[in-house]
Structures are given as C-alpha cells and as structure tokens.
Amino acid sequence: MKTYRLNRxxxxxxxxxxxxxIDHGFFNEYAFLEGIENIQxxxxxxxxxxxxxxxxxTGQAKYLxxxxxxxxxxxxxxxxxxxVYGKALTSASFxxxxxxxxxxxxxxxxxxxxxxxxxxxxxxxxxxxxxxxIISLKLEADHYQMPLMIEPLVFQPNAEKGxxxxxxxxxxxxxxxxxxxxxxxxxxxxxxxxRLQEYHKVVEMAGLIPVLVRGGGKTNDEEILxxxxxxxQQGVAGIVYGRNIIQHHDPCGITRTLMSIxxxx
Numbered sequence: 001m002k003t004y005r006l007n008r009x010x011x012x013x014x015x016x017x018x019x020x021x022i023d024h025g026f027f028n029e030y031a032f033l034e035g036i037e038n039i040q041x042x043x044x045x046x047x048x049x050x051x052x053x054x055x056x057x058t059g060q061a062k063y064l065x066x067x068x069x070x071x072x073x074x075x076x077x078x079x080x081x082x083x084v085y086g087k088a089l090t091s092a093s094f095x096x097x098x099x100x101x102x103x104x105x106x107x108x109x110x111x112x113x114x115x116x117x118x119x120x121x122x123x124x125x126x127x128x129x130x131x132x133x134i135i136s137l138k139l140e141a142d143h144y145q146m147p148l149m150i151e152p153l154v155f156q157p158n159a160e161k162g163x164x165x166x167x168x169x170x171x172x173x174x175x176x177x178x179x180x181x182x183x184x185x186x187x188x189x190x191x192x193x194x195r196l197q198e199y200h201k202v203v204e205m206a207g208l209i210p211v212l213v214r215g216g217g218k219t220n221d222e223e224i225l226x227x228x229x230x231x232x233q234q235g236v237a238g239i240v241y242g243r244n245i246i247q248h249h250d251p252c253g254i255t256r257t258l259m260s261i262x263x264x265x
Contacts (some may be wrong), residue, residue: 001145002186008074008111009053009147009187010210010237014263017212019053019189020046020255021242023078023114026057029085035246039063042246047072049255053111055240058098061108074111076149077104080133084120089158093123097133102140112147113137114189117180119172121157131183138184150185151214152176166216168194174205181209189214189240192231199234210237215244221254228261238262 010017022042024032036042043063046054054064055076064075079101084093095116098104105113115137117130134150141148154167154176167173170193177190188211193199203211213231215224224244231239239262248254 002147005111005147011052011263016262017238018051018259018262019055019076019240020051020245021055021240022246023055023057024242026078026081027085045251049252051255055114058104065109075108076112076114077108077110079113079115084118084126089123093126095126095129101137102144102146105146106144112149114149114151117150117152119176120155134183147186149187149189150180151189152180153191166191170198170201174202177202178205181206185209187212191216196230199231203235212238212240215241218243218247228258232261
C-alpha cells in the first residue's frame with residue numbers, strides 16, 4: 001500500500017514530485033508566517049497551480065482535503081514540531097512528534113508523512129530526540145503502510161549566523177542523508193549543497209530512495225530557477241519549496257514555472 005500512496009505523490013510520466021510546503025506555522029516563528037497569514041487562501045492559491053503535493057499540519061490539512069474533486073494535490077503531513085529556528089537556541093531546544101502520527105495521516109487521507117532529522121551544532125539532544133521520533137514513527141508507518149519522508153537538516157552554528165541557516169557542506173549532508181536512509185526513509189527531503197554540481201553524490205548515497213531537495217530561505221527567481229534546473233540534472237526526484245512559493249508575488253505563476261522544470265515539459 002505504500003506504493004499506492006507514493007503513486008499519488010509522483011507524476012505518472014516523469015516520476016518526479018513537486019511538494020509545496022505550507023507547514024511553517026508549526027514552528028512558532030513570526031517571520032515564517034509571511035504569505036500564509038490566511039492559510040485557506042494560501043492553500044487555495046497553490047491548489048490552483050496544481051503541484052503534485054502540499055505539505056501541511058494536522059490543524060491545517062482540512063483546507064486542502066475539504067476541496068472537492070480528485071485532481072487536487074496529495075497531502076504530505078508534517079508530524080513533528082520544534083523550536084530550533086530562532087535567532088538563538090533556547091536552553092531547552094526540542095523536537096516533538098504528534099501522537100499516533102501515522103493514524104492521523106490515514107484519517108486525513110495523506111499520501112506521506114514528513115519528519116525532521118536535525119544536526120545542530122551545540123544541540124546533540126535534539127538530534128537524539130529526532131532519532132527517537134523516527135524510530136517510533138517507522139513502526140507506525142509500516143503498520144499503516146504510510147510512506148515516511150525524513151528531512152535531514154544540517155545547521156550552521158547559530159552563534160555565527162544569527163539564526164537558522166542550512167549548512168551546504170556536502171560532507172555533512174551526505175552522512176545525515178545516509179543515516180535517514182538507514183533509519184527507514186521512503187523519501188529523503190534534503191538541503192542543496194553549496195556546490196550543486198556535486199549533488200549527484202547525495203542521490204547516489206540515498207540509493208533507491210528518492211531525494212527531494214528543499215528550497216531553504218527566500219531567494220530571487222533567477223537563482224531558484226537556475227538551482228532547480230541544475231538539481232534536476234543531478235538526478236534528484238523533485239523539490240520541496242515553501243517560502244520561495246508562498247512569499248512570491250505570484251505563487252501560482254512560480255509554481256507552474258517550477259513544475260515545467262521538474263517534469264521536463
């Protein structure tokens with residue numbers, strides 16, 4: 001049954017996926033809410049552009065799933081919440097998983113679940129919590145045959161960068177991606193490397209597990225289109241972009257343009 005659900009995520013011809021992430025409200029950061037203040041309007045605008053999937057939380061999934069018809073994007077359900085995205089790490093950083101996540105995913109008719117695997121300088125306890133979350137969720141995922149997307153994220157030190165910033169060092173990305181595969185990921189969602197031409201090494205390390213690449217922080221159109229085209233050439237299975245879509249002046253237009261790159265049409 002995992003295959004059945006994965007078939008809803010990946011395009012039947014290109015075998016690629018474009019997942020638009022609109023789950024940022026889970027992380028209690030004011031800046032993350034730009035573009036999704038009215039979550040229903042944001043979801044409806046993205047649905048109009050027809051990406052393959054939309055990533056939402058348990059509290060907001062209804063805005064996608066209540067839309068009638070069978071052509072709407074598949075739901076990717078965010079299953080964990082963390083407090084690690086601020087300007088400084090707190091004295092008690094955490095990553096917590098929602099209760100009976102796979103069962104909630106089934107009840108919401110999700111096609112996939114998404115969970116983090118953080119590597120944060122100075123916060124090894126958060127990595128340990130993430131691993132515990134994944135180990136627990138893996139059993140549920142297999143029981144309900146719900147695909148598990150693991151999101152390995154390597155942070156730069158907060159003290160140096162003044163807040164959450166991905167580390168594009170491929171020698172740090174690769175081992176965390178491999179750990180996610182070893183923990184049982186059905187899909188990997190990872191950051192791009194600083195040198196995009198090396199990203200095929202990440203794809204190779206993931207083996208048969210498809211790799212979707214995160215969009216990261218907001219950037220300009222020229223950069224995001226160039227980066228996406230280069231990553232597709234490196235063999236990735238698709239993209240998961242959030243702020244570069246929802247904070248764009250034309251979310252539908254940029255979504256359609258990126259869809260043409262992802263699916264080669």
